[in-house]
Amino acid sequence: LLRRYEHQPFVSCLAGVYGCRWRRYERSQPGDCCCNKLEGASFTLLVAAFCLTLVFLYFWGQAKNDYNDFDFNFGNLGFWFPWSVVLLVVAAIFFTYVTVLMLLAVCLLSEGQKLYLHWGHKVGILVSLTVSVIATAVLSDLWSKEWRTLLLSFQVTAPFLHVGGVLLMTSLAWPVALHFFRMKLILVMYLTILVSLYLVPLGLYSPCIKEEGTLGPAPALIGHRGAPMLAPENTLMSFERAVEAGSDGLETDVTIFDGVPFLMHDYTLRRTTNIHEVFPNRTNTPAAMFTWNELERLNAGDWFLSHNPFGTAGSLGAEDRQRAGNQSVCNLQTFLQLAAQTDKLVIFDLYRPPRGHPYRDTWIQRTLEVIQNESSIQSSQVLWLPSDLRALVQELDPEFQQTSGSRLPLEELQNNHIVKLNLDYTSMKYAAVNITTNLYVISQPWLYSLAWCAGVHSVTTNAPQLLSTISSPLFIMSPDKYKLMWILTDLMSFVLILLVFFFH
Structure with missing residues (x-):
């Protein structure tokens, strides 16, 4: 009874995979220790590796909502690469490997067999444990x-x-x-x-x-730079796709140089245009230092097809791919006209030009002129986010929905006529106390479901085409x-x- 692997081929197979030693082992008796001290330490290390690889995988798996931001942080390397997905695959491989060894160990223990872990597996467990600890620590430090x-x-x-x-x-x-x-x-x-x-x-x-019966309405959807999974961000095509996907509003970023406010998120034009081809000596020049005539010469869509930032470019049809690859830089007037025609809310970050810029001190007044005089959008459709000269803006157009991007005291919010907060999604607690809140950027269904349950009024999202199909919270x-x-x-x-x- 003590040595019976020859009558248990399944157990023999489990022990062979676990210990890489295809021979009979001593069977332990109930209450006896399952292994010697070395193997006991190895099993303890295996349990620790299982727990920590699980933490690493769960931590990084739940961070999927922000993968695009993580990849964007490495844009200064000069090329686009889905580092976030690579990390997820590494975490999944380590966890799967350790989990298989854990299952083998538990099965062997359940059969009353003593444990003998092969040295190769011991090294593998140590590597899995070390990588998980280091990766979690580094990510915690850089992305707490x-x-x-x-x-x-x-x-x-x-x-x-x-x-x-x-x-x-x-x-x-x-x-x-x-x-x-x-x-x-x-x-x-x-x-x-x-x-x-x-x-x-x-x-x-x-x-x-x-x-x-206490669940409120679903949060309204605001397309983050349009629908960046379906078209190049901040282009006319992207905003049109967001409208088609059911967005209730559109979000963008506004920069200005020669009196023409245009849409650009980054400080430079390197990531989202072919600046290296048209103006190779100005690739690091701030976007605010280009005239509109120069910007019109740039292609703002081809990068989307070549970099495929969300892994969705392959799903586009031939006609959409051709149109996406020919997008140009969009100006504020065109953006506002689309919102006016489709009756959508708009919200935008407005970047102040650098020193020495012709609109350094009048960038807000010029933007107001475009909104009020050069577009047909209603003032009530504008969620005014910039905090600079807010009192002047309120005086010139009191119909704007004054929106704050800061968590200010209630009295200050009232004095500034703030009607809505625009906050990072980790500030969900503000929505839970009945403060009208827009949260950014929410693209995962579970996070949208949580925002819905918390009573959030609206969310800014990269995936309006996905979230618009959710008819009730996932849980x-x-x-x-x-x-x-x-x-x-x-x-x-x-x-x-x-x-x-x-x-x-």
Whole structure:
């Protein structure tokens, strides 16, 4: 009975993959240690690697909403590359590898076999652990905002993670009861984790757990630089695609040089135009230092097809690809006319020109002239975001919807006639206290669902074509139903674990 691999080909296969040693091993007895000290340390390292690779994968997986911003941060390398996707693939590979080894170890323990991990796997586990720790630490330092995104994600995923965690701990009851019943330290650790999981729902808060009939309307959609997944950002085609996708508003970035406000997000023209071909000696010149006649010579669409920033260019038809590749820099007047014709709200960042610029001190007045005199848009359609000279703007056109990009005291908001806040999506708590809020940039369905449950008025998105198809939040449940799910899950787990320990 102690050496019976020859009668268990499946177990023999598991042990061979885990230890790369295809021979009979000693079978442990209930209550005995599952391995020697070295293998025990290896198993502990495996558990640590499993936990940390899971954290790394979950952390980076929930950051998907901001992958485009992450890739954009590496634009100074001179070429576009989907670094975010590479990181996700690396995280998935490490987690899959460690998870397979964990499953093998648990299966072997459940069969009463002693563990012998091959040295190659030990190195692989150490590499997985090291890379996960370093990557998580570096990303936390450079992009700490994503930890707030991670916390927000728990408001959607926590109920399901709780059920999954309880199921996992329940499934581990068999090997724990078989090997560790007489090892009080391990047993205490197991029971501590189990009880903590049982009680997790007591501290859970999610705006998507609410009484039936209290869910408000879906947040309005504002196309971030149009529909940048379907067309080159800040081009006429992009805004048209956003309108077709069901956007309620359009967002852009405005720069000015010779009296013609135009749409450009970046400080220079390198990323989104062919400036290197037309003006090769001016690639690092600020966008605000080009005349409109010079800007009209640039192509603002071909980069979208070659860089494929969202991985969506391949889905365009031949006609759309041709049109996207021939887009030019769009001016503010054309943008406003489209919004006026389609009755869409507009919101934009207005960049102040650099020193020595002809419109350094009158850039706001010139922009107001275009809005009021050179377009047919209604003032009430404009969410005025720039904070400079706000009192003057309010005096010249009181119909603008004054919008603040800062979290200001209520009294200051009232004094400045602020009717809406435009905040990063991690500031969702402001919407939860009935402050009219637009959150940016939300492109993932789970994040949009959370904003919906929190009562957000509108969101700026890169994916209006995706979010407009969502008819209800991905997760919404009444408190009573969630309480029932929680209690039933814990009770079933408790009964099963009692049966397993009683059997052993």
